[in-house]
Amino acid sequence: MKLNAPGNLNNLNQTQLQQDNLLKKLASAKRINSAADDAAGLQIANQLSSSINGKAQGERNMYDGMSLALVYEQSLQGVNDNLGELSRLAVAAGNGIYSNQDRAALQAEADAYVANAQQIIENSEFAGKKLFGADASVAFGTGTGSVSLKTTDVAAGLQSSNAFTIDLSSTAGASAALDSLSQARSFIGELQTQAGAEANRFASAASNLNNQQISESAARSRIEDLDYARATSDKVAADILSNTSVSVAMQARVQQQQALNLLL
Structure with missing residues (x-):
């Protein structure tokens, strides 16, 4: 029995x-520890995980791009500050009572500001990448596309407006210098505006990627979490x-x- x-x-x-x-x-x-628990759910959860990880890296890329744009804009501001001082000296050189010795002193001070601006242009970099070496576009991937920052050969642009060869030895030279410096500052100002707009684009893209991660993480949680x-x-x-x-x-x-x- x-x-x-x-x-x-x-x-x-x-x-x-x-x-x-x-x-x-x-x-x-x-809830899902293997395909035996829910084969379709596991596949969807894995796809969401891959998408979330890609967007997380894309978000980090966007913040790197935003940092680059901010460093680029701050370096341009440094150049603009020196151009502003040069404009002040050019106005001073228009004073008719200045002697040749006075103008020579103004010229020496102006040469120092030109050297400062050139040094900023030469040494500005981000993570080892020169910011003002040549006209270029630096792309940062989002996972489904990219956002780019345009960099400009600032030295060439300023040389074309004679901003680095101003002559304060005469009233006529000072007047010509003011015109050149006005063009140069306008050129730098446009680049700063562009850099600021692109920094905002990076920030917006990073925020959008973060929101997508949150939504996809919630969807994945509903599928696989217990x-x-x-x-x-x-x-x-x-x-x-x-x-x-x-x-x-x-x-x-x-x-x-x-x-x-x-x-x-």
Whole structure:
């Protein structure tokens, strides 16, 4: 005589498997731990994870681009400050009472400001990349496209307006210098406006990528994350069912043994 009915053992095994599965989910905090749990859900969750990771890197790229744009604009401001001082000296050189010695002193001071501006242009860089070496476009990928910062050969632009060759030795030279410096400052101002606009573009793109990450993370969570309240309730129910199955199996075995004893 069989002491344990196959149906009871099968129910007990199924209950234990359910308990093991629930424990695994509670330990990982995920509803999907393998394709067996939800093949379609796992595929969608993996696609979302890949997209989220790409957008996270794209967001970091955008902040790098914004930093580059800000450094570029600040360097342009340094050049503009020196051009402003040169304009002040050019106005001073238009004073008719200045002697040749006075004008020579103004010229020496002007040469120092020109050297300062040239030094800023020569030494300005970001992460080892020269900012004013040549006309170029620096692209930063978003994952689905890119945002670019245009850099300009500032030295060539200022040389074309004679901003680096001003002559304050005469009233006529001072007047010509004012015209040249006005053009130069307008040129730098346009570049600053462009850099500021591109910094805002980087910031906007970074914010948009961050919002997309939040939305996709929420969608992924709804697919693969575990509902702890429901899982805990299911675990309690499985425990009760397991204990009941064991109790029933033991009771059936005792009854079978009692029946066997009566036959002996």
